[in-house]
Amino acid sequence: MNHRAVPIERGETRLAWLLVAPAVAVILLVSLVPIAVTAWEALHAHDLRLPWLGRPFIGAGNFMEAASDPRFGAALVHTVAFALISVPLELMLGLALAVMMHSAVRGRAFIRVSALLPWAIPTVVAALLWRFMFEAQTGILAASFQTFGLVGPAFDWFVHPLAAWVPIIAADVWKTTPFVAILLLAGLQTIDPALGEAARIDGASPAREFLTITLPLLAPALVVAAAFRMLDALRLFDLAYVITGGGPGTATEPLSLYAFIALMQRLRFGYGSALSVIVFLLTFAFALVWVRALGRSLSGARS
């Protein structure tokens, strides 16, 4: 704040710095140092399995390799496409769920708890459930789709490069829609009911009321929910790892999974680190842009 104002406050400022120093040190140690080390590693050719090559500094070599690596390009496309498909779905369904929860007269607590259940289930467990449901021959969903003639009798979801995305997106939407709904419900509850009442007295239809009053006032909450979801979706790992393992081929492999394979399976520490740095930069860039947009929309809502 205005710590330059009065001399007496200078001592207090120093004390304040002293008090936050441990926290700053911890953040440096557990967050910034590892990120810096990873970034430094990303500038080296370091393959644990090829010790005779040593660990030479190669500058942007790993990043150049990523740029010309078709598997990396595909993974990037997969990640962005996944985020752009699943997040809007979650926002729409979450909004519908929030409105329902908001207008429920009876059994509010029950509805909220049951809506939140998917969110409470660990991701890996949820992923396994969805995997089982889509498994050919034994999966309940796979069998239902066959009975209704939506897919052929021998159709296997995990063998088709596009169909394999369906269980991943379904699992993500199922699991995170409640989270979006709760965020939006909180937003709905801050809207003054008098506004809606006034609109109704003026003869506005429910649709008009929703579009011109509820939605604009809910915008800040929507922006926050979208930011959280996008950041998560861009780091997609566990659902793909458990449900498809990135297959068939590498048709459902997101960036984080490819980085994991490069690091932990191929033990290519340099290249894997470069991929991790790219994932980090991608989410970071998105966060920066979004926070700016968010700040603008929030101030816009206030004025």
Next chain:
Amino acid sequence: MRRVLRLGLLVVAGYALACGPTDTTTRLTFSGSALGPEGAVIRQQLARFAEHRPGVRVELQVTPDSADQRHQLYVQWLNAHAPAPDVLQLDVIWMSEFAAAGWILPLDAFAPGVDDFLPAALAAARWKGALYAMPWFVDVGLLYWRTDLLDRAPRSLAELREMALRLRETDATRFGLVWPGARYEGLVTVFLEHLAAFGAGILDARGRVIVDDPAAIRALAFMVNALNVDRIVPSSALTWQEEQVRFAFQNGEAGFMRNWPYAWTLLQDESRSRVARRFAVAPFPAGEGGRPAAALGGAQLAINAWSAHPTLAFELVAFLTAPEQMVERGRLAAQLPPRRSLYENPELAAALPIPLDQVRQVLEAAVPRPATPVYSEMSEILQVRIHRALTGQQPPAAALQEAAREMRALLMRAGLSAEGPT
């Protein structure tokens, strides 16, 4: 602060005192599979080894049972020049990598007797002509076939295809043939058998990539046809590993199955299996211009290059790979010994669940996977490309040409020039 320091010193001193007397004994550590019957055999044998060597203590260092995790741990230890474990159980496909990195000792100086070992198993233990490990037990790909539906094992790939087609078309079985087709190492072993059946391979003797040769493309095209044209292999097999494949065969759904020896005992269990006593095994049959094939797996024993007691470590390796220990391992863990002479041994015939004559026939067809330090990465390239071809994302020729290009780039990057090992 000072008090903490003093306490720490006390603890250290106490520890040193406690360990003092045992320091005169030599400690040897062994790392390998320590679960179930395998764990029981190794504990028993390590104890027997130490019995006659006063002052020697052998410890079993437990490592994860998953091959990938154990590999990762080994790489981290050996990269850090850790002196323990002294003796390591290696999967056959890791040997070249560890030998090239200088992490394991060449064993020729110990003058081990190797004449008795199966040539394919021995070849998989050599890197650039030197012996780096001792074959310990072997695993081979087996073609299981139904004796109640067929008179004999197929003699050629064309016959296998016809038999499988007939079984499926007459509804004798739901699927003709099942093999593990998920994107993992198991898929590469199936592909390797198809390659050998067509007279093709992954690397030639000089280490050059030949997986884009016309014969190799024919092999992959055969697999694609089996899935999409003949439909003798179900498309779900592209998500299956060994166990799902076994379930299909065990439930009587398939006429043929490609699997490993472990499935034999489970399939004979009448309480769970519908095919008990109604199957036999054979090598994967030869196609045009090829030979019958069985992918070789299994484990070897190697010595840590930073071991403090290499001579003693070799004694342990020699002891564990001696015929008596191998027969015992066959009896208790049903693992096949890599010593040829044992296959004439009635004791082994009594100990193993699979009839020896059938096993011997398959072992003669054993094909090792390529010996290259970058095998795991090469295998991963192949897994992705083969899986793409099998799931119709790429034609076989394009998939293998891409795979070969990536493999050549990998060899170049690793300094293992495509013109043979440097």
